[in-house]
Amino acid sequence: MGTIMIPQNFSFSVFGEPVGWHQSFNFFGSFLNWVCNKIDMDYLPVDVIGNILSQLGAARDVIVASATCRKWREACRKHLHTLSFNSHDWPLYRDLSTIRLEILITQTLFQTTGLQCLSILMDDVDEFSASIVVAWLMYTRESLRWLFYNVRTSPKINILDICGRQKLEMLVLAHNSVSGVEPNYQRFLCLKSLSLSYVSISALDLNLLLTACPKIETLALVNPEIAMSDAQVTVELNSSTLKSIYVEAISLDKFILETDSLENLHLKDCALELFELIGKGTLKYFKIDDVSIIHLDVGDAVDNLEIVNVSNFTINWSKFYQMISKSSTLRSLRLWDVVFDEEDEIVDVETIALCFPQLNHLALSYDLRDDLREGILHYGLQGLSLLENVNVLELGSALINDVFTHWVAGLLQRCPNLSKLVIHGVISETKTHEECQMLASFTSSIVQLMRRYMHVDVQFEFE
Numbered sequence: 001m002g003t004i005m006i007p008q009n010f011s012f013s014v015f016g017e018p019v020g021w022h023q024s025f026n027f028f029g030s031f032l033n034w035v036c037n038k039i040d041m042d043y044l045p046v047d048v049i050g051n052i053l054s055q056l057g058a059a060r061d062v063i064v065a066s067a068t069c070r071k072w073r074e075a076c077r078k079h080l081h082t083l084s085f086n087s088h089d090w091p092l093y094r095d096l097s098t099i100r101l102e103i104l105i106t107q108t109l110f111q112t113t114g115l116q117c118l119s120i121l122m123d124d125v126d127e128f129s130a131s132i133v134v135a136w137l138m139y140t141r142e143s144l145r146w147l148f149y150n151v152r153t154s155p156k157i158n159i160l161d162i163c164g165r166q167k168l169e170m171l172v173l174a175h176n177s178v179s180g181v182e183p184n185y186q187r188f189l190c191l192k193s194l195s196l197s198y199v200s201i202s203a204l205d206l207n208l209l210l211t212a213c214p215k216i217e218t219l220a221l222v223n224p225e226i227a228m229s230d231a232q233v234t235v236e237l238n239s240s241t242l243k244s245i246y247v248e249a250i251s252l253d254k255f256i257l258e259t260d261s262l263e264n265l266h267l268k269d270c271a272l273e274l275f276e277l278i279g280k281g282t283l284k285y286f287k288i289d290d291v292s293i294i295h296l297d298v299g300d301a302v303d304n305l306e307i308v309n310v311s312n313f314t315i316n317w318s319k320f321y322q323m324i325s326k327s328s329t330l331r332s333l334r335l336w337d338v339v340f341d342e343e344d345e346i347v348d349v350e351t352i353a354l355c356f357p358q359l360n361h362l363a364l365s366y367d368l369r370d371d372l373r374e375g376i377l378h379y380g381l382q383g384l385s386l387l388e389n390v391n392v393l394e395l396g397s398a399l400i401n402d403v404f405t406h407w408v409a410g411l412l413q414r415c416p417n418l419s420k421l422v423i424h425g426v427i428s429e430t431k432t433h434e435e436c437q438m439l440a441s442f443t444s445s446i447v448q449l450m451r452r453y454m455h456v457d458v459q460f461e462f463e
Contacts, residue, residue, distance in 0.1 A: 011103040013337040046071060050079020057084045057119075059108055060092075069142040080112050084119035084148075098126045106132065115140045119148035137162045145190075164212070174198055181205040195220040203235045210239045217241060217261075220426075223249035256427070257356035267291045277301045286324075288313050296323070304329055311336040317347050321355075330356040334363035336396065347413055350383025359387060362415075363394035365424065366407055381410040390415045392457040396424030401438050405445040412453060420457045421450075427462045 051077055053062050062083060067075035087093040093101060105120070105218055118140055118230040122128075130153040141163055149159060149172065156177060163171070164186035170193040177200040191213045201209070203226055217403060219242060226233060234254040244264035245257065258278040265277070266287040273294045277283070279301035286305055290312040305327035310320075315338055324330070333356065335347065351360065393415055396403045412418065423446070428435070450458055 021098045031181045035176065045088060046075045047079045049075035050081070053080050054082040054117075057082050058089050059083055059085050059105075060090050063108060071168035078113055081114065081116040083108070083112065083115055083117070084121075086119060086121045086122050087125055088121070093122070094124055098128060101125070102128055102132045105136065109136055109139060112140075116143060117146040118144055121148060121150045122152070123150065125152075127152045129153070130155050130157050131158060134162060137228075141166050144168055146170040146172075146173040149176070151176075160209075160212075164188060165258060165338055166190075169193065171195070172197075177201065178205055178209065181208040181212060183208050186212055188213045189215065191216055193218040195222070196224055197222040199222070200225040200227065203233075206235065207237055210242070213239075215241055217243040219244070220246040221248070221250060222246075226250070226252065263371070267293075275359055287307075298323060302327060307332040309334040309336075310338055312338075314339045316341040321347075321351065325355050326357065329358055331358055332361040332363075334357060334394070336363060336365045338365075348382050349387070349411065350385050353383070353385035353387050353414065358389060360389045361392045361394075362390050363396075364389065364411075365398075368402060381407070381414075385414075387415045391417055391419045392422075393418055393420070394422040394424065398426050400425045400442045402441065402445070405442055405449070408446070409449055412449070412456075418453070418456050420459070421453075422459045422461060 002338075003134055045459045049072055053065055053072070054260075056062055062076060066073045075119065085093070085108075086306050096104065101122075107116075109118075120136070120271075128151055132149055133153050134157055137159070144163070145167060147163065147168060147170070152175060158180075159173065159176065160178065160181065167190050168188055171188070171191060172193075175440060178196075179200075179202065194209070194213060194216060196206075197220075202226060203401040206224075206226075210219070216239060219237075219239075226235060228234075233252045234256070235252055236254075236256045236258075238258045240260050242259045242431075245262065245263050246264075246266045246268075247255075248268040249270065252273070254274045254276075255272050256274075256276045256278070260280050262277070262279050262280070262283055262354040264285040265283060266285075266289075267275070268287075268289040268291065271292045275293050275296055277298040279299070281300050281303040283298075283301050284304060284306045286302060286307070287309040288311070289309075292314070299363065302324055305324060306329055308324055308327075308330060309332070311334070317340055333352065347364075352362070393411060395408055395411065397407075408421075408423065412421070427439070431439075446458075450456065
């Protein structure tokens with residue numbers, strides 16, 4: 001059996017700066033020794049070693065591993081398919097000067113052939129030379145399938161010109177700008193996933209970029225800087241292949257999305273006057289989290305919803321219910337910390353039970369307000385219909401009191417096949433005597449209540 005001996009005082013240097021193995025790579029060294037003790041290294045194929053190195057990913061580990069013997073160096077050179085340079089993985093990246101860092105990355109990249117996944121994420125690092133970065137991308141672009149790119153350069157480079165017309169399947173771009181998109185020239189025929197974070201791009205170029213990706217299925221937009229030519233900020237996106245879209249921290253007057261295949265829609269921390277979804281009823285997952293929308297128009301695109309998750313959102317219940325009521329296949333419904341347009345609006349369990357017979361996961365948060373009259377709850381307990389298929393029930397309240405206990409008991413009676421109950425609450429650091437008494441009373445009441453439901457697994461989650 002082959003064994004890699006690692007002396008305690010072993011170290012290597014990067015441009016004369018020592019890096020102790022025993023300080024930074026103890027875990028990795030143990031892993032290598034374990035592999036070598038379990039496997040006869042003389043008979044381990046080079047391509048298998050290449051796969052092992054690719055699982056490591058981080059360039060610092062690959063560099064050290066390739067220094068162990070000639071066979072591992074050959075594996076790194078010919079069979080390494082994944083490599084990552086991430087300033088958060090190794091503080092030394094931020095300690096090196098930009099020139100030294102450029103040389104380190106260049107030397108490491110140019111020792112490989114056939115990289116399929118390249119990640120260069122350099123937060124809190126000064127600008128790189130544009131010519132150096134272009135050389136990295138030009139050298140690897142023909143074999144790349146996945147590119148994670150967060151590099152600031154001087155002057156700026158157009159990554160679409162360099163990586164277009166290649167075999168990229170995933171592009172994750174951050175802290176860069178995209179302009180002058182030409183779909184006929186900058187085409188990404190194989191791209192299925194696109195993520196733009198803190199990227200400056202015009203509304204027109206964003207739509208053109210989607211047009212340049214005829215096979216795109218997943219799109220993520222995080223805090224993009226949308227450049228507009230007029231006063232009204234409007235984004236119109238059109239894609240016949242898009243299946244999933246995630247939008248975070250965006251503020252627009254109008255956001256119009258037209259797609260025939262969308263299955264997953266997630267909006268988070270957005271401010272929109274109008275959001276319009278034009279589709280063919282393929283949407284299955286719909287999530288809204290801390291979003292302000294004045295006009296929400298989804299038409300017939302939500303007729304086959306399976307999961308609805310709404311939190312920190314102001315809704316008109318009658319309109320919202322009308323929007324999702326056709327989704328008879330709904331399996332999971334979460335209404336958490338929602339605020340109603342009308343103070344006397346009630347989301348009644350009877351309506352939920354009748355309209356969503358396949359529902360198996362129900363999550364509701366109850367905001368007890370001082371001005372609520374006794375017996376008037378946001379989630380009313382009117383009617384007798386049962387939630388036959390609900391096996392997981394989550395209930396939350398900002399105020400734990402007897403009214404909340406009564407509400408929990410009422411919902412338990414409506415779920416005859418329940419297997420799990422999760423109760424969410426908020427406990428302040430400083431509590432008055434009255435609050436302590438209220439919590440104690442709630443605890444006693446829940447213990448007595450759950451004695452009648454011994455088959456139900458009860459969990460408490462307090463903030």
